[in-house]
Amino acid sequence: MKLMFVEVRSKTKLFESLAHELSDLKPELVLSWLIMNPFYRPKRGALYELGFPKIETIENLKFDRLDEKVISSDRFSIHFNREPWYYPYYRKMIEQAIAQEKPDFIIGELGTFYAHYACLIAKQLSIPFYDIESARFPNGCISIFEYDRWNPVKLQDVSDSQVWDYLKYYETNRPVPDYMGKNTKKISRLKKALLKKLDTLKVLLGYLSGESFNTQNPLENFVEKKKVISQLRLWDKCRVDLDGLRKINKKVLLYPLQMQPEFNLEVWGAPNNKQLAIIEKLARALPSDWVLLLKANPKPYFEMNRLEISNLYSRGNVYFLDRAVPMADISEMCDLVATVTGTIQIERLLAGKSVYIIGDTPFRDFSVIKSNIDSLSETDISGVSEYQSDNNVSFKVAKYLLEHAMPGEVSEPVSDPKCLRAANVSRLAHALLRVLGDKGSNDTI
Structure with a gap:
């Protein structure tokens, strides 16, 4: 072999x-x-x-x-x-x-x-x-x-x-x-910091020797990280909390941002791996009595730099959830959640809740909306209100997870x-x- x-x-x-x-x-x-x-x-x-x-x-x-x-x-x-x-x-x-x-x-x-x-x-x-x-x-x-x-x-x-x-x-x-869980493994901070520094040194030595094809220029990387901070500040200026969301008094389509770079979206999610395009398509398809609510990833990274926050905010039907609000609190207020390859699709299906699965995943057949993102319409979204939870779906999803x-x-x-x-x-x-x-x-x- x-x-x-x-x-x-x-x-x-x-x-x-x-x-x-x-x-x-x-x-x-x-x-x-x-x-x-x-x-x-x-x-x-x-x-x-x-x-x-x-x-x-x-x-x-x-x-x-x-x-x-x-x-x-x-x-x-x-x-x-x-x-x-x-x-x-x-x-x-x-x-x-x-x-x-x-x-x-x-x-x-x-x-x-x-x-x-x-x-x-x-x-x-x-x-x-x-x-x-x-x-x-x-x-x-x-x-x-x-x-x-x-x-x-x-x-x-x-x-x-x-x-x-x-x-x-x-x-x-x-x-x-x-x-996503907290790291409770017993490894000293000093040892972890040392291992990280040694690994960073290897990456840097590789870059200096010519490996600039899978390693970003350190200066460009620094600039990108600074942009993330600026984008998060802009997000926070536009944010809406749960009370503000209730006052809007419309149905909510939640789109949790997936962290990027990350191959589960870029490779598994292709061709739907550009989140700004996904967000714009969702916003265009919304009925007038719905809003699109964006939730930042708990570990925000370069996906933030691809967003045009000001332009999205000016649409009037796109809102930015306060980053302090946990998923558990907002999940109950949502009428629908959309994702490409995010873990949220599994969590929703196991809990018997509706989810629109945009990507080609093992759970796509259980998506409450069957249309692909390019043909998504107001009618598709409006029909979600008729969704009824199905214990059989939760069973099938759980069995698949355990078997694989x-x-x-x-x-x-x-x-x-x-x-x-x-x-x-x-x-x-x-x-x-x-x-x-x-x-x-x-x-x-």
Whole structure:
């Protein structure tokens, strides 16, 4: 068995531990790596370093449809208006590496454009590509996704009683996904700060050595972060609290902003991965007795800089929720929630509430509105008032979540070194071997 990993900065350390565990379990395993940043080279396996091109050396390379797809989902293109001259070079390099190595499987994370290339090229060649991520629900679990969609592999069977038990637990405790919860892991602030600084140094050294294709210019990054602060100040000037919302006395369509850059929106959500366009389309389709309420992400980032807050505010039917208001408080006041790939769709469905799912997700069939965002109309939104909750939907969603998750933890070791513990790495390895042995068994709800 030949297994290729795609380097993804500090998470490569977890991949390397996983590769070692897999090699112990399967001595015949042959490892290889696609490497962008040379300062994250692993110690075992063949290395295919992608290099750093110069524009004058690749003028004859032509763009194809894979380039266009990657560009439309890459954070540099979406957020930083990067000139796309280098994309065909990396496509060619990755095509050559895969052709030479001939892996049976590829493991990567779609947060990087070169991993997205590896995924799309693998799909063309019918080579399974998997992305191991933390499951949104249930807590303390991982899911394994195939190719570049929100398309998790089924990992286990569950009984009806297990599903009902989970629904009861969810209703009683209303857990939040691990990535949103407070970090209660026992790691000293000093150790965490040191790990972060060492990782930042590796990123900076990579940038100085030529890796400016997946790493933003530090000065540009600083400027972008300053813009976020300015945008948040403007948001706060336009904000409406719950009392103000009640005085408006109209039905509420809530759109919670998803953090960006983040591949679950940029890649999984494509082509609906530009949130300003989504917001404008929702606002245009609103009936006169509705308002669109925007909720900032709890961890606001560069998505704020893509908003035209003043223009949206001047529409008269778009409001900006006070950032101090938690989701639990506003959720009960909403007549409808819209999202592309946000976790809110799962939370609403588990709670038996209406949600408009814009993205191509496993739960799209349960969207209360079936129209896509480009054909959304006033009639679609007005009809939501007739929605009736369905326990059968909650059951199906919960069962799907449980079947497509297994205990484990996936994280960047600089944030959570405990993900490297032997017991966790062993769980990840056995879950992955189950998938590799089945060649990936996907199903739908």
